[in-house]
Amino acid sequence: MTYRIIAATGCPTGIAHTFMAKEALEEAARKRGISIKVETHGQDGVQDTLTQAEIDAADGVIIAADKDVNRDRFIGKRVVNVAVSKGIKEPDKLLDAIINQTAPIYKDGQRAASTGSSEPQQKESVIRSIYVSLMNGVSHMLPIVVAGGVMIAISLMFGIHSADPESSQYNEFAYYMNTIGGIAMNLMVPVLCAYIAESIAKRPGLIIGFIVGMIAFTNGTGFLGGIIGGFMTGYIILGLGYLFKALPKQLDGLKSIFLFPVFGIFIAGFAMWFISAPMGWINQAMMDFLASFQNSNPIVLGLIVGIMCAFDMGGPVNKAAYVTGTALLSDGNYFFMAGVSAACIVPPIATGFATLFAGKAYSTSERSAGLVNFLLGSTHITEGAIPFAAKKPLKVIPFLMIGSSIAAILTYVFKVQVPAPHGGFIVLPIVTHPFLWILAILAGAVVSGFFIGMDQKRTAAKNKVKETPIAETAAVTEKTALPVQDISQIMSLDTIKVDVKAATQIEVFQQIAETAKQHGIITDPGAIVDGFLQREKASTTGMEQGIAIPHTERSEVLKPAIIIFKLADGVEWNALDGQPIRIVISMLIPAGTASNHLYYLSEVSKMLVHQETIDQLHHATNSEDILALFSTKLSA
Known part of the structure; x- marks a missing residue:
């Protein structure tokens, strides 16, 4: 089967944005009678994979992703390359770019040069390129940190020293749990480094990235060393590829099996080794700074974290706070992640409270979405709040920032620790002071929900929207709808x-x-x-x-x-x-x-x-x- 338009969606966590963008694109295409196939890059891997025949037959490609989706498959095609949030908010605009043939052709420079074509070429900003590569590393690192963090946290439930053979609290099962979790956490920096490099330089970058990441981990550079090492490795491999272009084509096999690995590890390995000392110092300084902030300025720290997490709900600013919290888990800092998690959980729950506080001012579908958001929020899926924020961003987002900041501040004041970077209330058994954490989150969500609900009531009154109960709405619909029941x-x-x-x-x-x-x-x-x-x-x-x-x-x-x-x-x-x-x-x-x-x-x-x-x-x-x-x- 052929499709007029094909697409690929993906976000770093691969849980919500990925599939929201897919649904938005498919719905917009369906309304316009356009055939489309959307490939998703989620935590379960790639689904609905695009075949080469489907790629060849399509008029164009929409990439709505904040991670690497192997764009080189689409060389010579018209490609729209945007953030995954654009796929959710502006699906019609993306479809128009392909239909109207205004989308640039991806990496078509050689063909354009030989044919004299004046078609615009696909270009990507440096900032977005860096962000996509970083998020590619984060998306592969995240499951490892989640698994390792939960294993370590469960082991601590047997006692804070239960994994120490010399302690009276020693428990053999807890020891194995802690050891396995620790091994997983030790992989965080190498995996982060490797997949950042893979996004830039593909398979050769991946191989050298693992080795450079291990050097960064061994020398104690922390996650900052992994990030720097990943980008350094990726661009070193690209540079080597440029130098090796002059070699005869018969040596292509030798490049991948010998030249790239040997020269890559020689250059990137030595470079990482020599920058490890300053990177380790910077990493420790950051840890000390955050630790002092948590103790002396929890209000300021909570305010910053809350604003960042609610600002774009899964976007770059949100991810900056989330990645920092996730990375600090590997260094044993469970406090910072607790505030980040609380701030991320608040927005969807706040919109749920808003629909309860001002139910008559919302449509039936919005009330249903609000109820669903209680579930999404409780499992740490912030994106459920996006449809509410998108309608009135200048009002709703500041309200959400207030609630997220309250939750983060209270979390730091209560000295809550969360050893897992995802899961929401599912990980409550391994959270220290779990009831205080829930209280902090509910406090922030109720405050935000109240403000959002009151604003919606004012909007409804201003627009003279009749506040009809659900039962009456159903009755009106039944009277006005066509008698399809017969x-x-x-x-x-x-x-x-x-x-x-x-x-x-x-x-x-x-x-x-x-x-x-x-x-x-x-x-x-x-x-x-x-x-x-x-x-x-x-x-x-x-x-x-x-x-x-x-x-x-x-x-x-x-x-x-x-x-x-x-x-x-x-x-x-x-x-x-x-x-x-x-x-x-x-x-x-x-x-x-x-x-x-x-x-x-x-x-x-x-x-x-x-x-x-x-x-x-x-x-x-x-x-x-x-x-x-x-x-x-x-x-x-």
Whole structure:
């Protein structure tokens, strides 16, 4: 199968932003009738992997990612390369860049030079390039720190000295837990270093990055040494690649197995060794500074952490605080991460409280989202607050900053320790002073939620939005919505036919019109055929997987109806995927009822999003099966 647009999404943690961007892009494409496939780079690895055939056939590529997604696959394609947050907030703008061919061509300089093309070339800012490489290292490091931190924390539950064979608290199981967790934490710096280098210089960078990272860890440079080592290694390997270009092509195999490793480790290894001393000093100085801040200025520290975490909720500023907290865990500092976690948990829970405090001022869907955010927040997924913040960022974000700062300040005042960088309330058993930590988070969330809710009430009153209870809203919807519960009003066994023989699209339209005339649905078959054809001129109604949904709104239509044909043979329809059409779901709407028209289209389109429904349509062998399927789906 081919797609007009392909995309790749990814964020450092690979939990929320990655899949929110995927959903936003797919929804925006679906509304515009554009075929799209989105590859996700989450914590479970790469899903819905793009094949080379799909890449070759696509008009362009959207990369909404804050980590490396192997962009070199897309050389010569039109590529939009943005942060993952843009994929969530501006999916239509990204689609337009591909459709209108305004997106630059990625790494097409050689071809452009040889053909005289003046196409703009894909360029990436230095800052974004550095950020993407750093986040690639963080995304691979994070699971290691989570696993190691939790193992060590569990071992401490047996006693603070339970892993020490010389202590009276010694416990053999705790010893093994602590040892295994410690080994995992020791891998943090090498993995961080290696995958930063891999983002810059691919596989040769990865190999040397592990070695340089081990040197950084051995010499006690901390995570700062890992970061510096990763970037240094990546650019050293790129430099070597430039120098080795002059070598004969027959030596390409020798480059990867001998030249890059030997020269890379010689240069990067010695460089890392000599900068280890100052990096170690800087790392220790930072640790001492934060420790003194925690003890003497918890309010200032909490204020800074709270503002950073709520500023962009998963974006670069948030990640700066999060990465610092995560890295400090490996040095035994569990206090800093406690404040960061509290500040990250507050925003989604705050929006949940807002919908409780000002429920009537929110729509039904917003109230539902608010309730879901209690769950998201409790598991440390900050991104649930983004839809609320996006609507009124200049008001909501400052309110969230206040709540996050309160939570972080109280956490530092209470001297809470959190040894795991993720998990939210799931890791409560290994948190010191867990009830005080929950109290700090709830205090911040309630304050933020109150401010956000009161602001929403003022907005609703200003706009004269009628505050309708959920039950009344449902009643109004029931009165105004079309009576799809009685499916017999718009379709019947008489308007569903299987094994229909037609050679062309116009023959299908003619037979639909004749069927409608026979059952008193229309007055003029010719006018209906013309209506279908006019609609096809605007854009094809041929969807994907052999299904078309032609529709027309005409005065010659006496009553709304859905007529379904299952064709004996496929008919050319100029469908989105280029495949012939075998199932035609046609809609006839009386003039002046455009809202009905859109309603029917919307409901049928929702059905066709689900692969199960499509499969059932194709496997149906008689009119009764098809009617039963639509009766179930449209009445649900």
